[in-house]
Amino acid sequence: MSASSSSLPRVVVLATGGTIAGSSGDPASSAQYQAATVPVSQLVQAVPALADVARVETEQVAQIDSKDMAFGLWQQLAGRVAYWSVQPDVAGIVITHGTDTLEETAMFLHLTQSCPVPVVITAAMRPATSLSADGPLNLLDAVRVAASPDARGKGVLVVLNQQIHAGRDVTKAHTSAVDAFVSPNTGPLGYVQDAYIRFTRMPARRDAEHLPVPSTWPVPSTWPLAEIVVSHAQPGRVAIDALVAAGVKGLVVAATGNGSIHETLAAALADAAGAGVAVVRSSRTGAGHVSIPAHPSPRAGLFVSAGDLNPYKARVLLLLALAADPSLGFDAVRLQSVFAAC
Numbered sequence: 001m002s003a004s005s006s007s008l009p010r011v012v013v014l015a016t017g018g019t020i021a022g023s024s025g026d027p028a029s030s031a032q033y034q035a036a037t038v039p040v041s042q043l044v045q046a047v048p049a050l051a052d053v054a055r056v057e058t059e060q061v062a063q064i065d066s067k068d069m070a071f072g073l074w075q076q077l078a079g080r081v082a083y084w085s086v087q088p089d090v091a092g093i094v095i096t097h098g099t100d101t102l103e104e105t106a107m108f109l110h111l112t113q114s115c116p117v118p119v120v121i122t123a124a125m126r127p128a129t130s131l132s133a134d135g136p137l138n139l140l141d142a143v144r145v146a147a148s149p150d151a152r153g154k155g156v157l158v159v160l161n162q163q164i165h166a167g168r169d170v171t172k173a174h175t176s177a178v179d180a181f182v183s184p185n186t187g188p189l190g191y192v193q194d195a196y197i198r199f200t201r202m203p204a205r206r207d208a209e210h211l212p213v214p215s216t217w218p219v220p221s222t223w224p225l226a227e228i229v230v231s232h233a234q235p236g237r238v239a240i241d242a243l244v245a246a247g248v249k250g251l252v253v254a255a256t257g258n259g260s261i262h263e264t265l266a267a268a269l270a271d272a273a274g275a276g277v278a279v280v281r282s283s284r285t286g287a288g289h290v291s292i293p294a295h296p297s298p299r300a301g302l303f304v305s306a307g308d309l310n311p312y313k314a315r316v317l318l319l320l321a322l323a324a325d326p327s328l329g330f331d332a333v334r335l336q337s338v339f340a341a342c
């Protein structure tokens with residue numbers, strides 16, 4: 001620690017694994033590697049410039065490939081974020097994560113954390129040992145944003161590829177490119193260029209006083225069964241019937257276009273909704289808002305629009321909503337107002 005470093009902001013890096021902590025025997029390959037092998041202490045040591053930005057502390061919360069993300073780790077992560085958020089002198093929190101399910105974790109933390117300090121998730125598309133690894137700069141930028149007073153009051157943020165995104169809106173849209181993350185309906189919140197951080201807009205804020213939702217949702221101790229099904233040419237109803245028989249409480253449909261659903265699937269979903277399963281229509285297109293029909297048919301009236309949430313983010317909200325209030329499965333009108341508010 002340099003003589004002046006004690007005046008730097010304190011930033012805690014919570015590590016969960018992912019490609020940012022991945023390694024490969026072949027630095028020339030960015031696709032053949034093992035995720036989640038490099039400890040966070042080593043990731044930080046590899047970026048000496050961090051010492052000029054913040055007093056960085058690290059905690060290895062997990063070491064997983066984020067394709068294997070599970071509710072238990074979300075609970076643990078929420079606990080660590082809540083703990084560090086209120087420690088004296090902590091200016092911000094950075095979470096290193098795999099890219100595959102980052103958008104779901106970002107949505108979960110967006111909905112459950114009050115974020116008195118910035119919570120910034122970062123990741124990498126190339127492993128730490130790769131030529132042109134993107135992780136070191138992403139980590140440095142994430143710490144810069146977490147330490148910035150300008151990032152306060154903006155909720156959960158995602159920083160990659162020199163862009164700042166809202167945790168609610170961001171999605172992974174490419175299998176391998178370093179600019180894989182986009183916010184399709186809103187664009188980024190801002191950008192980072194070396195030490196210069198610029199927010200070009202504010203995230204939409206939930207004004208909980210006037211909305212039928214809590215300002216932060218409780219982290220469930222018991223999670224309802226809620227799954228995603230996809231509408232496509234010639235679908236069968238077997239999967240939906242099996243899920244209902246298994247006791248599913250919520251279904252998100254990755255519907256075609258503006259929330260349209262094949263008639264075979266729609267019939268199965270109407271039966272599910274009639275049995276008290278919450279059914280939410282999202283779109284498989286990757287962008288846009290699913291309309292609520294002005295005069296819904298009796299069947300369509302049983303289904304709820306996810307608005308502009310993609311199926312994965314809609315499922316996160318549905319999980320939290322059903323955990324907080326299981327009766328929402330029998331009340332499409334109330335569930336619709338929850339989706340409209342979040």
Ligand code: ASP
Nearest residue numbers: 018019065066098099100
């Ligand atoms: N499978 C990796 C993960 O999500 C991919 C990545 O991080 O880019 O952990």
